[in-house]
Amino acid sequence: MKKLLFMIFLSGCLYGQSWFTFTIDSLGTTSNAVNLGFQRPVAMKIDSLTGTHITFKTAIHPDSLFLPIREQDSTLVTYPVTERSIIVFDINDFYGINVLEIVSDSTEAKPRTIKIRCERISGDLR
Numbered sequence: 001m002k003k004l005l006f007m008i009f010l011s012g013c014l015y016g017q018s019w020f021t022f023t024i025d026s027l028g029t030t031s032n033a034v035n036l037g038f039q040r041p042v043a044m045k046i047d048s049l050t051g052t053h054i055t056f057k058t059a060i061h062p063d064s065l066f067l068p069i070r071e072q073d074s075t076l077v078t079y080p081v082t083e084r085s086i087i088v089f090d091i092n093d094f095y096g097i098n099v100l101e102i103v104s105d106s107t108e109a110k111p112r113t114i115k116i117r118c119e120r121i122s123g124d125l126r
Contacts, residue, residue, distance in 0.1 A: 017039075017042075017117060017118065017119045017120070018037075018039060018117070018118050019045075019115050019116070019117055019118075020034045020036060020115065020116050020118060021034075021113060021114075021115055022034055022100075022101075022102050022113070022114045022115070022116065023111060023112065023113050023114075024049075024102065024104055024108045024111065024112045024114070025108070025111055026108060026109070026110045026111050027107055027108065028107065028108055029051075029103055029104045029105075029106070029107055029108065030057070030101055030102070030103050030104075031101050031102040031103070031114065032101070033059070033062045033066070033099055033100070033101050034099070034100055034101075034116075035062055035098065035099050036097065036098055036099070036100055036118055037098075038098060038120070038121055039118035039119060039120050039121065040091055040094055040095065040097075040118055040119055040120075040121050041089050041091070041094045041097070041100065041116050041117070041118050042088065042089055042091055042117050042118060042119050043086055043087065043088050043089060043116070043117040044079070044086065044087045044089065044114060044115065044116050044117070045085075045086050045114070045115040045116075045117070046081050046082075046083065046084070046085055046086075046087070046114055047083065047084055047113065048083050048084070048112060049081050049083065049104060049108070049112055049114070050104065050106045050107065050108045050109050050112075051081065051104035051105040051106035051108070052080060052081060052082075052105060052106070053078050053079065053080050053081065053104075053105045054078070054079055054081055054102055054103060054104055054105070055068060055069070055076045055077060055078050055102075055103045055105070056068070056069045056077055056093075056094075056097075056100060056101065056102060056103065057069065057100070057101040057103060058097045058098075058099055058100055058101070059099050060098075060099070061099065062099050066099075066101055068103075069093065069094070069097065071093075077093045077094075100116070102114055102116075
């Protein structure tokens with residue numbers, strides 16, 4: 001088992017994959033802003049959430065105005081959520097996004113932690 005966990009960890013390091021932590025405060029709907037460092041979100045791990053859907057906001061810089069991420073037809077990029085789940089993203093939804101916030105469709109009853117798995121964007125040699 002230890003060997004398997006080490007191989008999973010090593011594969012994440014070799015292929016430039018990282019987990020980023022987002023927190024939605026108690027009585028809040030929006031997470032902290034996270035700079036993804038030129039990595040693209042590919043999946044999300046949720047243990048518990050009051051809301052049933054999440055949307056996302058982005059900005060050019062963490063201290064600038066955050067705007068909703070939308071599809072080409074102007075609809076919000078939205079994902080349904082359930083407790084204790086891993087959600088795989090359509091990576092095209094986040095192409096070119098560097099700073100990200102998560103927005104729940106409901107006020108959270110207590111602080112919530114959401115983890116997003118990212119991978120290095122192909123061709124980025126940093």
